[in-house]
Amino acid sequence: MNDPTRHAQDCRRIRANPKFQRLARQRARLAWSLSALVLGTYYLYMLVVAFAPGWLHAPLRDGGQLSVGIPVGAAIIVLSWLLTGWYVRSANTRFDAMSAEIVEESQA
Template sequence: MSTQQTPHSQSCDRIRSNPKFQRLARQRAVLAWSLSAVVLGVYYLFIMLVAFVPGWLHLPLYEGSHLSRGIPLGAAIIVLSWLLTAWYVRSANTRFDSLSAEILQEAQA
């Protein structure tokens, strides 16, 4: 076996050692874990409501309503998940993609 590195592995090493790449990886991880924690926290709170105060979810939304509180609350959780996903996609397509392009340009130089 040869210990000589291929051009591809040298390029990968240059990218990994770039401070911009390390910042990019850290920012993406922090954003992804933060958004995941928010979603999991919201779902956990909803399950706690179902477990400990189910009667509150069965109450009508307002006087004379046939719609219970649980339905719009569940829908709000779904919409929140969509919005957080859109936030991540927007961040990935703006900040992260431009930084990735800079890193690749520096690695090719």
């Protein structure tokens, strides 16, 4: 049966582990950095939309129907996907390995 006292002790021991603290810092740093990059990109795009819309309306090439704004918007979406993939890869490799090591140490 699950003992709440033992569970609380295990949680305290894991939180006190320097490896867990390093893991938490690294995950937070990566998550906040990628979030800031994505939000910064979106806000920059919105600033261009607000203050220089003519630049986005310009044709991609002379006589073409496609404006500059379409590939720029698509690039922002692709960038978001790539950064999400980077985070998932980091979480599934480096962070999961660190978590497994921490759990293994806590059970010993």
